[in-house]
Amino acid sequence: MRRFPSRVGTPVPGRGSAEQREPPAAGAARGDGRARAAVAVLLTLGALAYTTWTLEAFLPTGLSPLRTYVSELAAEDQPYGTFFRTLDLAAGILVCAGAVVGLGWLRPRAAARGRALLAVGGWVAVAVFGAATAADSRLPLSCAPTADAACAARERAGAVPFAHAAHAVSSSVAVAGALVGMVLLTVVVHRSGARGGGPAGARFRGLLLTLVGVELIATVWTLAAVAAFDSGHGTSGHGTWGLGVAQRMQLLTIAVWLVVMAWLVWAGRRRT
Numbered sequence: 001m002r003r004f005p006s007r008v009g010t011p012v013p014g015r016g017s018a019e020q021r022e023p024p025a026a027g028a029a030r031g032d033g034r035a036r037a038a039v040a041v042l043l044t045l046g047a048l049a050y051t052t053w054t055l056e057a058f059l060p061t062g063l064s065p066l067r068t069y070v071s072e073l074a075a076e077d078q079p080y081g082t083f084f085r086t087l088d089l090a091a092g093i094l095v096c097a098g099a100v101v102g103l104g105w106l107r108p109r110a111a112a113r114g115r116a117l118l119a120v121g122g123w124v125a126v127a128v129f130g131a132a133t134a135a136d137s138r139l140p141l142s143c144a145p146t147a148d149a150a151c152a153a154r155e156r157a158g159a160v161p162f163a164h165a166a167h168a169v170s171s172s173v174a175v176a177g178a179l180v181g182m183v184l185l186t187v188v189v190h191r192s193g194a195r196g197g198g199p200a201g202a203r204f205r206g207l208l209l210t211l212v213g214v215e216l217i218a219t220v221w222t223l224a225a226v227a228a229f230d231s232g233h234g235t236s237g238h239g240t241w242g243l244g245v246a247q248r249m250q251l252l253t254i255a256v257w258l259v260v261m262a263w264l265v266w267a268g269r270r271r272t
Contacts, residue, residue, distance in 0.1 A: 035105035040266040042098030046130065047258035049091035050251065053084065063147050067244045070251055071171065072144035074137065085137045092134025095258065099127035099181075106265065115191050122184030129177035129254075132170045139167040146229060146243065178254045179219060182212050189264060204260050204267075211257045218250035 053070045056063065059080055063072055074084035103123035142161050143151035154160050186208040225243035 032105060035101055036265050036268055039098045039102045039106060040262040042094050042101065043258045043262040043265070046091050046094030046098060047255040047262070049087045049094060050133070050258070051255045052087040052091075053248070053251070063144060065244045065248060066242065067240070068144060068146045069141075069243070070247055071136070071141055071167065072146060075141040075144050077143050081140065085140055088137035089134050092130045092132070092137065094130070096127050096130030096134065098262075099123045099130055102265070103127065106268075115188050118184050118191075119188045122181050122188060125177045125181035125184060127177075129174050129181060132174035132177060135170045136167060136174060139163045139170055141167055175219065175250065179215060182208075182215060182254070182257050185261060186212050189261075204264055207260055208257065208264075211253055211260065215250065215253045215257070218246055218253055221246035222250050 053073055056065055056073060061073055061078065061080060063078070072078065074081050074088060078084075100123075103120065106119070106123070141164055143154075145152040145155045151160070155164060189205050189208060221241075222243070225241035225246050228240045229243060
């Protein structure tokens with residue numbers, strides 16, 4: 001049944017007066033706040049899952065963290081392979097989901113076209129990192145080449161499953177995506193001139209730059225160590241040049257960067 005106001009000036013029930021209607025900006029701010037919260041939670045959880053390889057310090061894996069690939073913890077012939085593969089899959093999905101939300105909601109305004117393009121590129125790169133990490137977990141190594149001379153010999157002879165080659169590709173794509181995303185989004189953060197988080201926010205933004213530098217160093221070190229191992233300079237099938245240390249430093253830096261970015265995204269939520 002239709003309803004009419006009892007007298008002039010009384011709002012129609014169920015509609016509200018113009019003063020009672022929520023301004024569009026308020027609704028947008030709430031949506032932005034929810035998106036920031038989602039991105040912060042997803043990136044943080046993804047980073048935590050991505051660092052579960054540190055549990056090797058407490059688990060009898062039999063692999064040396066000084067000279068083995070982190071991926072070898074998840075190899076099919078390793079005792080905790082299923083555990084590490086499952087967490088890698090979770091990490092990839094969580095980070096990819098966080099990046100997709102960030103891509104859809106956390107871009108600079110249209111007026112800041114340059115920063116908007118950088119932000120889009122950055123979030124896409126982080127999404128690629130997450131997707132490739134998830135793919136990595138579905139393409140496990142069959143054995144641990146840096147710890148097993150027979151496995152290394154089979155790998156060089158091409159007598160290992162196709163997953164070995166596919167894993168190398170997906171791992172490379174993941175690291176490349178992470179590095180590109182780190183660089184682009186760090187540039188966006190510093191160009192934005194945001195004041196969120198006060199002095200602590202400024203320190204965290206400076207930390208992003210430091211982490212990008214560390215990641216570049218760790219990546220070069222890892223590539224050099226991998227080249228040394230692949231060229232046959234390893235001893236009895238073992239990795240050289242601190243391969244394990246370099247790669248663990250590389251992966252830990254990515255995880256810390258994700259947490260710092262998550263904090264900055266959350267700090268931005270408090271300003272909306």
